[in-house]
Amino acid sequence: MKEIAALILAAGKGTRMKSDLVKVLHPLMGMPMLWYPIETVKKIGSRNIVVVVGYQAGRVRNTFDGEDIIFVEQKEQLGTGHAVLCAEQRLGNFRGDVLILCGDVPLIKEETVRKLVAVHQRKKSKVTVLTTILENPEGYGRIIKGENGDVLRIVEEKDASRAEREVQEVNTGIYCVDGPYLFRTLDKVGRVNEQSEYYLTDIVAIAAEDRESVVGFLAEDPSEVMGINNRRQMAKAIHVIRERIIDRLMLNGVTVIDPRTTFIERDVRIGRDTVICPGCYIRGASTIGQNCIVEQGSIVINSELGDGVVIKSYSVISDSKICGEASIGPFAHLRPGTELGSKVKIGNFVEVKKSKIGEGSKASHLSYLGDAVVGRGVNVGAGTITCNYDGKRKYETVIEDGVFIGSDTQFVAPVTIGECAYIGAGSTITRDVPSGSLALSRSRQVIKERREDKE
Ligand code: UD1
Numbered sequence: 001m002k003e004i005a006a007l008i009l010a011a012g013k014g015t016r017m018k019s020d021l022v023k024v025l026h027p028l029m030g031m032p033m034l035w036y037p038i039e040t041v042k043k044i045g046s047r048n049i050v051v052v053v054g055y056q057a058g059r060v061r062n063t064f065d066g067e068d069i070i071f072v073e074q075k076e077q078l079g080t081g082h083a084v085l086c087a088e089q090r091l092g093n094f095r096g097d098v099l100i101l102c103g104d105v106p107l108i109k110e111e112t113v114r115k116l117v118a119v120h121q122r123k124k125s126k127v128t129v130l131t132t133i134l135e136n137p138e139g140y141g142r143i144i145k146g147e148n149g150d151v152l153r154i155v156e157e158k159d160a161s162r163a164e165r166e167v168q169e170v171n172t173g174i175y176c177v178d179g180p181y182l183f184r185t186l187d188k189v190g191r192v193n194e195q196s197e198y199y200l201t202d203i204v205a206i207a208a209e210d211r212e213s214v215v216g217f218l219a220e221d222p223s224e225v226m227g228i229n230n231r232r233q234m235a236k237a238i239h240v241i242r243e244r245i246i247d248r249l250m251l252n253g254v255t256v257i258d259p260r261t262t263f264i265e266r267d268v269r270i271g272r273d274t275v276i277c278p279g280c281y282i283r284g285a286s287t288i289g290q291n292c293i294v295e296q297g298s299i300v301i302n303s304e305l306g307d308g309v310v311i312k313s314y315s316v317i318s319d320s321k322i323c324g325e326a327s328i329g330p331f332a333h334l335r336p337g338t339e340l341g342s343k344v345k346i347g348n349f350v351e352v353k354k355s356k357i358g359e360g361s362k363a364s365h366l367s368y369l370g371d372a373v374v375g376r377g378v379n380v381g382a383g384t385i386t387c388n389y390d391g392k393r394k395y396e397t398v399i400e401d402g403v404f405i406g407s408d409t410q411f412v413a414p415v416t417i418g419e420c421a422y423i424g425a426g427s428t429i430t431r432d433v434p435s436g437s438l439a440l441s442r443s444r445q446v447i448k449e450r451r452e453d454k455e
């Protein structure tokens, strides 16, 4: 294979998105749109990756900070042809082929790009255009062919005649072009068209007139080359990415009961025989072990779940670590910094924040555990609350192994409860409780006769 440089166009604002954020930074399943074509060209093994930025250039650069990418700036967005010319100072001396992709065509697969390059090189083509056939070609540039099937030119929809608009074969915006030829030809492209832009697509007509070889290569799956210009198309693209991720997981042994309503981001890892129920959203760098169940409507973000963990319906878990066979929910909230030992049980309406809970401990109902260190085999009664905040600072509650906490207990932190201590229901604990003792702080019950009864 001849050496390949990649050029990704991403300077446009994306007016049709009606957004304050540049189009190529809109997230698709947790990754910015532009991340996808960059990833594809990296897989191809292209060492030169040039991205043309313009609108919100700084923001785009920062998003890809630290990656091996060369950014060039297109100050004014004068069209796709002009955008490519902005990369001339970087690629003008490059002798190989230049693969051109668009930041708003994110679903393109590595295999398809490889095939495009292979066809280009085998046919010794100067310009090879990736095309596709669409049921509804609206918005795309149309591929105009001669009688012998050669590609003659590409006409943008806004410039097309009625007959040309009928053509269903469209330009995907992805090309492989002989590098030196690309820049030589772009110098000849003008801007006499409906949008007064320098169209990159015009190099096709110029090459055809010069009797240089122009090849159209048809991508079979149109969903792969869908361009995203508005939020409706973006929703369709998200759907495609979501399906790809879930298909991969299912083929690796994960049961996804309803793929249509399940969102799993791409870096999530899930072990075999785990079941994901409808309406779950699993995000970020989450890892879920084998034989887990994540029930309906649960959200897991950047968390690690061991094997055999059960997340019951409508629980929200973020930045937490849960060991094997723990059971969470329904309606539980595990906030950042939660670490649960194996076989821990967190029941309904329990919130845990920045706390460690030891093996086999249980908080089954209606509790708040924040900044707590809870040992093993602890029973946290219903309605237990760690009062960890005095309005200024946060304090720690330490509950050692084997403690039994009666219902409706408050721990005014900082406070330590010694091993196997017993807290009577309804207590407000403000001082440390020694191991093995019983602490009670509720007032004694009194019974008085009611006056009315006397009369
Ligand atoms: C472009 C093609 C069209 C094709 C479609 C495929 C042209 C003239 N038209 O149309 O034939 O069917 O893509 O999706 O090329 N950009 C810049 N600088 C600019 C203008 C655009 O970097 O001055 C970037 C945009 O950020 C975007 C890409 O180029 O990533 C395509 O631009 P866009 O305006 O979306 O072109 P389309 O109208 O979709």
Ligand code: CA
Residues within 6 Å of the ligand: 104, 227, 228, 229
């Ligand atoms: Ca576009």
